[in-house]
Amino acid sequence: MSAVAPRPKIVKRAVHGVLMLDKPLGLTSNDALQKVKRLLRAEKAGHTGTLDPLATGLLPLTFGAATKFSQVSLEADKGYRATLRLGITTTTGDGEGEILEQRDAIARTLDLDAIRAACEAFKGAISQLPPMYSALKHQGRALYELAREGVTVERQPRNVTIHALDIVDWQPDELLLVIDVRCTKGTYIRTLGEDIGAKLGCGAHLAGLRRTASGPVSIDQAVTLEQLEAMDDAGRLAQLTAPDSLLGEWPEVELSNDEAGRFLSGMRRRVALGDLPQVRVYGQMPRAFLGSAHVAGGELIADRLLSPTEIASMLMQAA
Known part of the structure; x- marks a missing residue:
């Protein structure tokens, strides 16, 4: 009797971004997440709050660096x-x-x-x-x-x-x-x-x-599991929006390259802004999302930062 050939091992990879899934009826949020995670061969994934199995519709799924901002969607209207x-x-x-x-x-x-x-x-x-x-x-x-x-x-x-x-x-x-x-x-x-x-x-x-x-995301931006399954790998990756898409309603702050490096090291930066509870922060040349912060007393104070490795990976993924 011939031996059954082992199933090929899925090689996982660093994938960063948010996928807006139109969850089908009868599937738990975690089941939906695991299916999409396998399709994308993603190393790290999370969802932004459970949607009842008897409900359908928008379920933002986060991958890689975007998992750091899942709470934003969870707290959103x-x-x-x-x-x-x-x-x-x-x-x-x-x-x-x-x-x-x-x-x-x-x-x-x-x-x-x-x-x-x-x-x-x-x-x-x-x-x-x-x-x-x-x-x-x-x-x-x-x-x-x-x-x-x-x-x-x-x-x-x-x-x-x-x-x-x-x-x-x-x-x-x-x-x-x-x-x-x-x-x-x-x-x-x-x-x-x-x-x-x-x-x-x-x-x-x-x-x-x-x-x-x-929050700022609507069902019009969502894709179904069936649509994802019918796509090739490039098509699936193209469905991902940037990690900062969950922060789309927040004001943005752009830093020079020198200031961006200091900010990523956790240092507070002086900015000519009034107090703001939530901002998204970017670096210049190339423009890159650095993380979330708040402004208090004229200082930009980091809340959730991306690592240099994550930023480099995201820039490569977007190229």
């Missing part, structure tokens, strides 16, 4: 398109759970004005109770794991802000309400949907969820 099924509440707050109560008759009496008024009530600063079916941890375990065992634990309300909540579509025959939401990090859209349903007096659950934005 998010955009979602949510589909709510009015008239039915479920054990999980989404379509996967068992029906708790059905009040279709009440839902069918609603007109668009009543729905719009209910949505308006949730704009601005609100308090949310995290759902049991969430990735929030309790004593080292995700709440959804406990919920599946029938265990309910006490949760503390959290304050979030709904910057915008717009009605995209109302389908009275199907009792489906589609909304666009722009909110701060940590907002539970599942809970928002349930709360809107409660406000309307008919109940609701989340029938579909798609993340459309994270």
